[in-house]
Amino acid sequence: MTTTEAQARGLLVRKPTQTDLRAVLTNDDLTGGDIRSRLEAQCGGEPTKTDVLELLATAVQSSDYKWFVVLDMAPAPGVRALSPSAIKDKGLDGLRILTREAADAQGIEVPTRIPNSKTFSASGPGGAAMQSLIDQISDFSVPTVSTMTLKVSADEASGTSDIDLAIASLGMLQKQNISVRATIRAEYKGVAGGIQFQGTADRQDFQSAYNHAKKALGGATKVAGEVTLTFTFAPALDITDTQFGQIHTVIKNLALKNTTMTAEVAK
Structure with missing residues (x-):
């Protein structure tokens, strides 16, 4: 099997990392599909939706919502950001990813987390x-x-x-x-x-x-x-x-x- 064939079958695709996510999260407002597409170049192929959901959930948890927030609807005042566990249960294509600054500017409610x-x-x-x-x-x-x-x-x-x-x-x-x-x-x-x-x-x-x-x-x-x-x-x-x-x-x-x-x- 050639490298091209292996790549086409997704055999050379690695799981995305937080470093990859930082490299592609350059806009204030992106969809889950946007994130997945941008990660393709970083990972040698398009990562699975499950891997991207895990990546987003881990980033939100480790940064305590300070980096970005994830929504499952259009941003509007009073809309509540998803918790890390809720992110994993959602469909990737329906998610919106906003930087924390953009979320605060639009009045998004951010959960108050108690440190473990x-x-x-x-x-x-x-x-x-x-x-x-x-x-x-x-x-x-x-x-x-x-x-x-x-x-x-x-x-x-x-x-x-x-x-x-x-x-x-x-x-x-x-x-x-x-x-x-x-x-x-x-x-x-x-x-x-x-x-x-x-x-x-x-x-x-x-x-x-x-x-x-x-x-x-x-x-x-x-x-x-x-x-x-x-x-x-x-x-x-x-x-x-x-x-x-x-x-x-x-x-x-x-x-x-x-x-x-x-x-x-x-x-």
């Missing part, structure tokens, strides 16, 4: 807890993490090992935006009462302060409390990003015995 967000939690050894978070997020519709916390504790039975290891991770993750909250109490032989180290600081300042506090904790007969590391990602970080992988590796290799972790996913 959810908080996941896991507990156990550090590496296993974080892997559990990753597995849970992988099954969710939004794979990007905006905030993650790691909490460790100290008590009479376990000592301060997990706290010391968690704080050691701060020096290994210097590129991350991390704040630390701590409440640690220490008691001493023959002393009624004790001392308490409590506060919140960013990564570097906390490391410095804890180095001083650690000396006082060394002579205690009992130490109890907890430390929470809060990672903030702006913009939200995809769980497949190498930065997220580095955090996972550090936490796993430190072999924290008992942790409680949370991760908030958001767009």
